[in-house]
Amino acid sequence: NGSSAEFSCARDGHFTLCQQTGGELRPGDVVTLQSTVSRAMLTQPAGQTTEFVVNASNTVESDVNPANNNGIENFGVDALIDLEVTGKTSTPSNVLAGENATYVISYRNRGTDAAAGVTLTDTFSFFQADGVTPNTADPGMLVLSANAQGATCELLLANGAATAIANSTLTPANNRVRCTIGTMAPGEERTVTLVVRASSQQSNPTRVVRNTAVVASTSAESDLGNNSKSNALTIQSNAIDLLVNKTDLLDP
Numbered sequence: 265n266g267s268s269a270e271f272s273c274a275r276d277g278h279f280t281l282c283q284q285t286g287g288e289l290r291p292g293d294v295v296t297l298q299s300t301v302s303r304a305m306l307t308q309p310a311g312q313t314t315e316f317v318v319n320a321s322n323t324v325e326s327d328v329n330p331a332n333n334n335g336i337e338n339f340g341v342d343a344l345i346d347l348e349v350t351g352k353t354s355t356p357s358n359v360l361a362g363e364n365a366t367y368v369i370s371y372r373n374r375g376t377d378a379a380a381g382v383t384l385t386d387t388f389s390f391f392q393a394d395g396v397t398p399n400t401a402d403p404g405m406l407v408l409s410a411n412a413q414g415a416t417c418e419l420l421l422a423n424g425a426a427t428a429i430a431n432s433t434l435t436p437a438n439n440r441v442r443c444t445i446g447t448m449a450p451g452e453e454r455t456v457t458l459v460v461r462a463s464s465q466q467s468n469p470t471r472v473v474r475n476t477a478v479v480a481s482t483s484a485e486s487d488l489g490n491n492s493k494s495n496a497l498t499i500q501s502n503a504i505d506l507l508v509n510k511t512d513l514l515d516p
Contacts, residue, residue, distance in 0.1 A: 267293035305491035313338040345375040346486050347382065347448070347479045352493040360502040361464035365433065367495070371479045372453040381482030382445040384415070384456060386475055388437045392471035395496065402471060403463035413454040417443040434460065448481075462499040469501040 268287035273280055282297050289295065318335040327333065351370035359365045369386065373379045390402035410417045410429040418426040420440040430442060443456055456477075467472060476494040485491075 267295050269293065269295055271300075273294065273297065274436060276488050288506050295456040321473045344486055345373065345377050345379045345481060345483045346490070347379055348372055348374050348479055348487075348490040349477055349479050349493040350453070352477050352495045354495050354497045357496070358498045358500065359462055360500055361462050362502050364459055365405075367456075367458040367460065367475070368457045369458075369477045369493075370453065370454075371477075373448040373450055375486065376450050377483075378450060379448045379481040379483050379485075380446075382479065383481075384412075384443040384444075384445060384477060384479045384491075386456075386477040388434050388439040388441075388473055388475040390439075391472040391474065392468065393472065395472040395474070398436070399465075399468060399471055400436050401465070402436055403435045403465050403480045404438075404472075405460040405473065407432050407434060407438075407441075407461050408459045408461055410441070410456070410458050412445075412456040415443040415445040415454070415456065417456065419443055429458075433463075462497075464501055466501055471499045472492055473499065 267289055269284055269289040270286040271282045272285045275281075280299055316337040316339060318337075320333045321327070321330075349369065349371045351368065353368050355473070367386075369384065369385060373382075388405075388464040390399045390404070391397060392399050407419070408427050408431075408494045417429045418441070419429050419432040419434070419438060420426050420442050422437040426442070432438075434441070441458065445454065448454070462473075474496045476492055476493060478492040480491065
């Protein structure tokens with residue numbers, strides 16, 4: 265603060281030593297030294313803190329009041345957890361009724377600490393051809409299989425119950441798939457793969473199914489802006505061609 269004093273700082277083990285190299289520290293002058301600490305520190309249990317101690321001394325002149333030469337600051341190191349949905353695709357993006365589509369959802373923990381209580385919820389919404397008007401009568405999609413790395417998935421029903429996902433039908437009423445993952449280590453990546461078969465709705469030749477996958481944790485996160493991704497699947501009615509064969513078998 266207006267001082268001409270200059271300092272040079274160097275790291276010495278767990279300590280940072282700053283020494284005056286020039287200028288003058290006059291009565292009333294204030295000098296601010298900034299020390300930056302990287303995040304590569306172990307997360308501390310709740311209630312525990314790290315003590316940061318600063319000591320100022322003069323090796324040339326005597327100090328009339330050395331009792332005020334120390335400063336102490338306590339700080340905690342919070343967990344750094346960042347779950348991210350990295351990808352969400354449907355292959356193909358356009359299907360005929362009766363054909364299969366494969367959804368693949370990829371997610372990871374970008375943080376430096378383990379994420380606890382991780383869940384992935386995929387919500388399906390059914391629309392008319394414009395992709396805006398709800399299609400409440402949509403017959404839905406049959407889930408043929410669900411493959412989730414290190415997780416168990418189930419279909420959440422409208423009445424609040426849950427049922428096994430395989431051979432269940434996603435409908436406008438029963439439209440949420442929940443996968444329970446548990447704990448994810450730092451840097452860990454996983455995927456969920458759903459294979460579905462679109463049902464036919466002849467009164468609605470083109471429909472759109474949008475779904476949004478959201479990954480969440482019971483641990484506090486540093487960034488919630490990357491926890492979800494959405495996708496759209498277009499379903500078109502398949503042509504139906506019924507054939508009746510009639511034969512007449514004469515008695516001998």
